[in-house]
Amino acid sequence: MKQEEQLSRIVEKVVVSDDLHAQWLNSLSMMENTGARKISKYEHPVNTTLIVLKHAAEEARHAYYLKKQIGKLTKDGCPDYSYPYLLAPIESHHYLNMLDVEACRYLKNKLHLEGRALKHGAYLLVTYSIEVRADMLYGIYQEALTRHKSKVNVKSIIAEEEGHLAEMERMLVQFHPEWEKLAADVCEIEVRLFNLWVSAIDKI
Ligand SMILES: [Fe+2]
Numbered sequence: 001m002k003q004e005e006q007l008s009r010i011v012e013k014v015v016v017s018d019d020l021h022a023q024w025l026n027s028l029s030m031m032e033n034t035g036a037r038k039i040s041k042y043e044h045p046v047n048t049t050l051i052v053l054k055h056a057a058e059e060a061r062h063a064y065y066l067k068k069q070i071g072k073l074t075k076d077g078c079p080d081y082s083y084p085y086l087l088a089p090i091e092s093h094h095y096l097n098m099l100d101v102e103a104c105r106y107l108k109n110k111l112h113l114e115g116r117a118l119k120h121g122a123y124l125l126v127t128y129s130i131e132v133r134a135d136m137l138y139g140i141y142q143e144a145l146t147r148h149k150s151k152v153n154v155k156s157i158i159a160e161e162e163g164h165l166a167e168m169e170r171m172l173v174q175f176h177p178e179w180e181k182l183a184a185d186v187c188e189i190e191v192r193l194f195n196l197w198v199s200a201i202d203k204i
């Protein structure tokens, strides 16, 4: 089954149940927050640009915004990111961590990067692949929210993720002349890891 179809089916099940929907939002919030924390870790203490600061701030806002949406569905659901309040908690953590690990390994082998250059390359390529995914996932999710006239909406996140994707493309062009091939390879890693996540969520 195509990933889009599988995801649509999952989202359809999620949005009609307030409890599942709250856990879904909490899981996405946790992943956005993990992303924000990874960007903060990547930031150079001196040489940090406006774009990177904006990116870190917006990913942190996504985590906050998604968490805030939970209040529209349940009164006191999902106070934190502990396992009982998440969907597929192990796979949700695994997805981002492994993407980082595998992208770094790929860059080390392929371009023999190390240190700051490796961190920079991994930041660009991991973020790029996640933004491609965010575009697909939030698009499918928002379509279901609109159709079910849900009180929840993620339109502001979609707009910002589109901006991130364009920024990553601009930065990748400067990073390497063969950036498209590098991005395609990391996206391939991402597709495999996302498959594991979707399959786990599909068991709910
Ligand atoms: Fe985000």
Ligand SMILES: [Fe+2]
Pocket (backbone or CB within 6 Å): 059, 131, 134, 160, 161, 164
């Ligand atoms: Fe983003």
